[in-house]
Amino acid sequence: DAGVIQSPRHEVTEMGQEVTLRCKPISGHNSLFWYRQTMMRGLELLIYFNNNVPIDDSGMPEDRFSAKMPNASFSTLKIQPSEPRDSAVYFCASSSTGTYNEQFFGPGTRLTVL
Amino acid sequence: DAKTTQPTSMDCAEGRAANLPCNHSTISGNEYVYWYRQIHSQGPQYIIHGLKNNETNEMASLIITEDRKSSTLILPHATLRDTAVYYCIVRVATSGTYKYIFGTGTRLKVLA
Numbered sequence: 001d002a003g004v005i006q007s008p009r010h011e012v013t014e015m016g017q018e019v020t021l022r023c024k025p026i027s028g029h030n031s032l033f034w035y036r037q038t039m040m041r042g043l044e045l046l047i048y049f050n051n052n053v054p055i056d057d058s059g060m061p062e063d064r065f066s067a068k069m070p071n072a073s074f075s076t077l078k079i080q081p082s083e084p085r086d087s088a089v090y091f092c093a094s095s096s097t098g099t100y101n102e103q104f105f106g107p108g109t110r111l112t113v114l
Numbered sequence: 115d116a117k118t119t120q121p122t123s124m125d126c127a128e129g130r131a132a133n134l135p136c137n138h139s140t141i142s143g144n145e146y147v148y149w150y151r152q153i154h155s156q157g158p159q160y161i162i163h164g165l166k167n168n169e170t171n172e173m174a175s176l177i178i179t180e181d182r183k184s185s186t187l188i189l190p191h192a193t194l195r196d197t198a199v200y201y202c203i204v205r206v207a208t209s210g211t212y213k214y215i216f217g218t219g220t221r222l223k224v225l226a
Contacts, residue, residue: 030211031211033213033214035216042216042217042218043158043201043216044216045213045214045216048211048213050210050211055208055211056208056209089155091157091158093157093158095211095212097210101211101212102148102160102163103214105157105158105159106157107157108155108156108157110155
């Protein structure tokens with residue numbers, strides 16, 4: 001298995017532009033999580049899905065952030081419009097529903113908003 | 115809010131055991147303790163987890179106190195490649211799945 005796949009790995013954009021981050025979870029996993037990591041705030045859980053349904057988006061910082069999971073093998077995190085303070089590493093993780101369901105993390109997308 | 119408290123940083127000599135403590139005094143009876151580590155800016159990597167018994171795998175050992183209010187991750191023979199940030203996490207059940215609440219972690223530096 002290739003693990004959790006995220007794209008792009010690096011994104012540099014200008015303030016005001018729309019940014020879309022993509023994630024392909026591990027096949028067979030039915031929970032998907034989006035995190036953001038910054039030096040100041042550490043690792044923050046933004047939103048998570050179970051069986052493609054958003055369960056809790058209380059971690060999403062503002063209405064500029066949105067996430068979708070149209071099917072079991074794909075999810076997007078969109079920022080529109082982007083701001084410099086959105087610069088961070090964004091991680092996607094997936095897990096199966098089971099007693100020992102560890103989360104598997106992707107390599108992350110490093111976003112820089114100028 | 116994080117349910118765990120860890121020291122900010124620790125040093126360990128190469129070849130020696132690294133003992134990383136974690137406090138989770140508000141843990142509930144059915145909540146597991148998970149440990150992950152993050153090397154540089156890579157995605158966090160699973161190490162080990164436990165409920166109330168001590169656990170061991172090829173990477174580490176996990177010692178959980180009888181009252182479950184604290185635990186210790188043990189890397190038996192630390193190497194330079196074990197230099198990383200180590201996160202102790204309480205896994206919380208929610209709406210058919212589980213979520214992690216990450217704390218600030220312990221930055222472990224293994225010294226040659």
